[in-house]
Amino acid sequence: xxxxxxxxxxxxxxxxxxxxxxxxxxxxxxxxxxxxxxxxxxxxxxxxxxxxxxxxxxxxxxxxxxxxxxxxxxxxxxxxxxxxxxxxxxxxxxxxxxxxxxxxxxxxxxxxxxxxxxxxxxxxxxxxxxxxxxxxxxxxxxxxxxxxxxxxxxxxxxxxxxxxxxxxxxxxxxxxxxxxxxxxxxxxxx
Numbered sequence: 001x002x003x004x005x006x007x008x009x010x011x012x013x014x015x016x017x018x019x020x021x022x023x024x025x026x027x028x029x030x031x032x033x034x035x036x037x038x039x040x041x042x043x044x045x046x047x048x049x050x051x052x053x054x055x056x057x058x059x060x061x062x063x064x065x066x067x068x069x070x071x072x073x074x075x076x077x078x079x080x081x082x083x084x085x086x087x088x089x090x091x092x093x094x095x096x097x098x099x100x101x102x103x104x105x106x107x108x109x110x111x112x113x114x115x116x117x118x119x120x121x122x123x124x125x126x127x128x129x130x131x132x133x134x135x136x137x138x139x140x141x142x143x144x145x146x147x148x149x150x151x152x153x154x155x156x157x158x159x160x161x162x163x164x165x166x167x168x169x170x171x172x173x174x175x176x177x178x179x180x181x182x183x184x185x186x187x188x189x190x
């Protein structure tokens with residue numbers, strides 16, 4: 001998907017935060033924190049054009065592996081559907097805040113990981129808290145929640161909420177990725 005397509009999505013939808021798809025290096029840096037070859041289910045919030053979705057599918061090795069990708073924006077969802085045809089992908093046009101219902105409808109009880117590209121700074125405090133709580137609840141013990149945000153977003157929009165719920169939380173910066181990313185990694189206790 002082109003930068004132009006992202007700009008159009010951004011102009012039409014104030015909840016779209018990126019002007020370009022995440023670079024391969026950024027995708028590898030985020031996804032490299034999860035043992036994808038052993039994962040059964042990964043949930044993705046805000047997949048946009050599917051650069052993370054396609055990487056996840058290429059790295060997941062289990063025969064029962066699947067990705068549940070939830071995209072809110074209709075234009076980006078159409079691009080996602082056009083880009084991802086793997087039968088292991090469940091593509092949903094919906095809101096990540098409905099993750100519990102979406103997973104139940106998809107026949108998924110728990111996930112090994114949740115990856116989020118949603119701009120948490122755009123959400124109200126109670127929406128951030130609920131999304132973090134719901135993400136925690138859908139994870140298996142030992143599961144990971146990974147959120148990548150444009151690097152200039154301050155920790156107060158997500159870090160604090162993660163620390164209140166998850167047992168282990170780390171942040172890092174990927175300065176060479178396009179766009180540069182702040183990565184949050186939270187692990188659910190066993």
